[in-house]
Amino acid sequence: MKPKLNDVAKLAGVSATTVSRVINNHGYLSSQTKEKVFAAMRELHYQPNNMARSLQGKNTRLIGVIFSDISNPFFGEMVSRIEKILFAKNYKVILCNSADDPQKERDYLQMLMANQVDGIIAGAHNLGIEEYQQYGLPIISFDRYLSDNIPIVSSDNYQGGWLATQTLHQAGATNVAIFTGKSHAGSPTNGRREGYEAYLTAQQLTPHVHELPFELTPALKMMEIKTIMTQHQYDGIFCSDDLTALLVLNVARQLSLTVPEQLRVVGYDGTALIRDYHSELTTVEQPLADISTLLVSLLLQRIEDANCTLESKYTLPVNLIKGLTA
Amino acid sequence: MKPKLNDVAKLAGVSATTVSRVINNHGYLSSQTKEKVFAAMRELHYQPNNMARSLQGKNTRLIGVIFSDISNPFFGEMVSRIEKILFAKNYKVILCNSADDPQKERDYLQMLMANQVDGIIAGAHNLGIEEYQQYGLPIISFDRYLSDNIPIVSSDNYQGGWLATQTLHQAGATNVAIFTGKSHAGSPTNGRREGYEAYLTAQQLTPHVHELPFELTPALKMMEIKTIMTQHQYDGIFCSDDLTALLVLNVARQLSLTVPEQLRVVGYDGTALIRDYHSELTTVEQPLADISTLLVSLLLQRIEDANCTLESKYTLPVNLIKGLTA
């Protein structure tokens, strides 16, 4: 069996209490004793049992991270960053892919509770507000309103939508469409669309909104896009995420539309993947590093002091990455 | 505070033992009592404390999943699949991005031990073999030899390398290079390179191996590729991963090389992302679904019966996805 605290104590020739004190650096300890104990721990490859520790009320240092699906590069990069930051602070991540399934999300929440996580970073949002509220846990939300006492971190979607549309317009487009997801209440893409509409209205131009169902496979989405693009002669398209923008560029190629002359395209997100492998795409970059840092930092504040007052909303500025498509 | 088993017992008007029995479905129980207890659990939003449970020797149902970085789409997709499969079997994933840093990998292993994970799926491999052996934990490795008693799941890298090269050759290429990572002992890319060399040798052609350092940023890698491609006039390039293939295609565009007429390109991995957004790329697809399923299934076998005999190596067939680049 795995070595326990008592085995270490025996090997080191000290009492169990002393070993515990060494581990927790508690009370008076001579450096010789410490060394003896550490040596014994090394020799036995001893690792204190975190389950037992957390029973005493110690933090588990586990954080639940819920996103819809990390195989989406945007979430993948974000979770990867969050994990790295948390690891540096000695926290571990329990990964939850909710797959946009409310029941799965609910199950995950319960599971996270059962595992005594210290807090949750929520980036998937299908559940009603109450479900998140009823657990008295520190929670920080990414990009969506959950409840009054759950702070939201997001980038400036409105500004991003405005910026994207402005970029298309200034690149010469006048007949500008937006391809976005279904507009859910509280959904982040709403802001992007509002920015888009506001800019066009300010320019006395007409918005053309196309909602592409979220569940569509990329192949189906592409067909849909092709249909839309043949029926309308847009000269500028703002896609509310970069992957959709790639599909639009593919379709443009199929339809022999020259980019950016006949068609201008702006995407959204600006992940490292897109910047590195699709530098041609003009896109609005969300500050993923800052978002991740802030999410973690707020959560840890809440964990350390449950009563600390946090803003209800943190909005980070976006940045336009100028490529060749607009 | 969070409700405990005793609170449920009080509310339901039964003993703590009965509640525990209901939870674990142990011994005689009337359906009325069960209902009363469940009702009380619901009312209190009770979740049994997994820490306390696992102290009795119950499994934690936590699995450590170590990969170098899930922001790489290949690993992202793989971890996403693994997580989904494990969740369906009521296991949770502790996510570990080793970032190709041996020390981080070591820290992760210790952390996973401290958290009493039931097993580990290891897809990052920087540590010496001993380090994985010394923990008597069920471990399954993806694509790399760790130790005799740690089963390896991988796809047929040799066959994949052969297939890719054959595809380039049959598409008309005779001066065929391979772009691969640094060849580490036990590294999976070795097999791909061997398949590449074997095919060329069988065809009386000369292999040209270019090792691109793993750590390079994509931008630097692209420069390197450009240098290589201008110095040599290859008419076929086999990239040991798809992202590198995208860079090669970018460079080809910069150098005004027509694909596939002047230059044929074959990638490797065939993730959903590539299939969906770069269907033009000819690539060797690793059976990610099967690999993930097998990894999980073997691990759970080991967890359920530590002595069960498993093969030391499981090799799954690869599949050529014909695109337009070769």
Add this chain to the structure above:
DNA sequence: ACCAATATGTCAATCGTTTGACATTTTTAT
């Protein structure tokens, strides 16, 4: 009315570690 099966309760030990109370010994400073 009687035996068995079913249902529930009480009690206590256990899992591995932490922590406080208290006692004892050793070291250090004056």
Add this chain to the structure above:
DNA sequence: ATAAAAATGTCAAACGATTGACATATTGGT
């Protein structure tokens, strides 16, 4: 030499749930 500080020990009660031993009560079937 002496008191304070430092170092270690013993003991036991937590933490929250599980589980076995055992007792008791309620059923149902015959």
